[in-house]
Amino acid sequence: MNSHVQLVRVAERHKAVLANLVQFYRYDYTEFRDLELTPHGTYPYRYLDHYFVEPGRQAFFILDGDRLAGFALMRRCEDGTNQVAEFFVLKAHRRQGAGRAAARALFRRFPGRWRLEFDHANAGAAAFWPAAAKEVASGSVEAEDLCPPEVDHPCRQLRFSVAGTHP
16 A cells, blocks of 8 residues: 555646646557547547536546646536546556555545446556455445447446445
8 A cells, every 4th residue: 555645636726737637648548549639739638627617526636745646537426426537647656556545545535336437448447447446345346348339438337335434
């Protein structure tokens, strides 16, 4: 466990920093999906502003010690389920426990029902998320494969619950 990892809510004045990190995230995603650059040389992410105006959405920086290591975006769905919308750890902080610690902190900060999806083509996510969910789940982790037209790309959805208190 990496005890130096923390989640820090992104203040609106730091939205540009989050937007910069989203570019790294979207670039990494081009390893398995064909994303088009805008004429300005950026990858679009249409939901960024939503995290600063919609009450059910929250954006967090992932800090590893005092270093910026990534971000986590979550939203509360209308049915009360929490969803990991986007989650990103910079390559320099991967495979050192920062992602696992950040995911654990996110899930425990918002106890209750959770769901997340990861792209079938993303081997790193396929290895990471089932183990991370199992670690915090207060019961079984349900998995279901989703395919177009229900979703844009084939993905696996995980559903689980996190209890309100942890030792």
